[in-house]
Amino acid sequence: DAGITQSPRHKVTETGTPVTLRCHQTENHRYMYWYRQDPGHGLRLIHYSYGVKDTDKGEVSDGYSVSRSKTEDFLLTLESATSSQTSVYFCAISDLEGLNEQYFGPGTRLTVT
Amino acid sequence: DQQVKQNSPSLSVQEGRISILNCDYTNSMFDYFLWYKKYPAEGPTFLISISSIKDKNEDGRFTVFLNKSAKHLSLHIVPSQPGDSAVYFCAASDTGNQFYFGTGTSLTVIP
Numbered sequence: 087d088a089g090i091t092q093s094p095r096h097k098v099t100e101t102g103t104p105v106t107l108r109c110h111q112t113e114n115h116r117y118m119y120w121y122r123q124d125p126g127h128g129l130r131l132i133h134y135s136y137g138v139k140d141t142d143k144g145e146v147s148d149g150y151s152v153s154r155s156k157t158e159d160f161l162l163t164l165e166s167a168t169s170s171q172t173s174v175y176f177c178a179i180s181d182l183e184g185l186n187e188q189y190f191g192p193g194t195r196l197t198v199t
Numbered sequence: 200d201q202q203v204k205q206n207s208p209s210l211s212v213q214e215g216r217i218s219i220l221n222c223d224y225t226n227s228m229f230d231y232f233l234w235y236k237k238y239p240a241e242g243p244t245f246l247i248s249i250s251s252i253k254d255k256n257e258d259g260r261f262t263v264f265l266n267k268s269a270k271h272l273s274l275h276i277v278p279s280q281p282g283d284s285a286v287y288f289c290a291a292s293d294t295g296n297q298f299y300f301g302t303g304t305s306l307t308v309i310p
Contacts, residue, residue: 190235192242
């Protein structure tokens with residue numbers, strides 16, 4: 087299994103509070119991704135990174151920001167959490183540009199009350 | 200709009216028989232497709248892929264078929280085993296950096 091960890095694994099927070107989720111990899115892969123999984127929507131890309139300090143938006147980026155200051159860490163921040171951001175969040179990595187499969191972390195279940 | 204669609208939320212198959220999971224897409228620019236398998240409380244794991252220059256790719260019990268004119272792909276599992284019970288996602292990409300996922304099909308293989 088690819089070395090990907092996510093923390094925390096579970097979090098309950100209140101509306102309006104900031105939340106940061108962390109993805110850590112030990113594979114030295116260049117590309118990192120954040121997805122959310124919701125019933126009826128499958129997995130949707132929030133943001134991705136193609137190198138240190140290089141990030142881009144995915145299809146559902148509103149309300150989220152990311153940072154990547156080191157190859158191994160990719161942080162997802164909800165500046166002011168809303169109930170619509172209750173979801174399961176997955177981090178993924180891939181090694182080569184373009185057409186390669188992604189390796190997923192175990193997920194973080196976030197509940198915003 | 201959902202660019203990748205899996206219209207069957209669930210599928211049940213007897214052990215030993217063939218499982219066929221279907222996926223349709225709307226973007227004609229998609230040229231690379233993958234299938235992932237997901238168990239509860241785990242992240243998806245890569246299963247098999249196919250590029251648009253091929254119409255079939257096999258890996259053991261798993262075969263993916265691509266029909267570009269119909270914008271349709273399917274995953275065949277034969278013979279199906281109880282351990283194959285999971286949610287299966289198809290995904291498609293035109294650039295390689297962004298993949299669009301379907302909503303998943305929950306496969307149950309009955310012993």
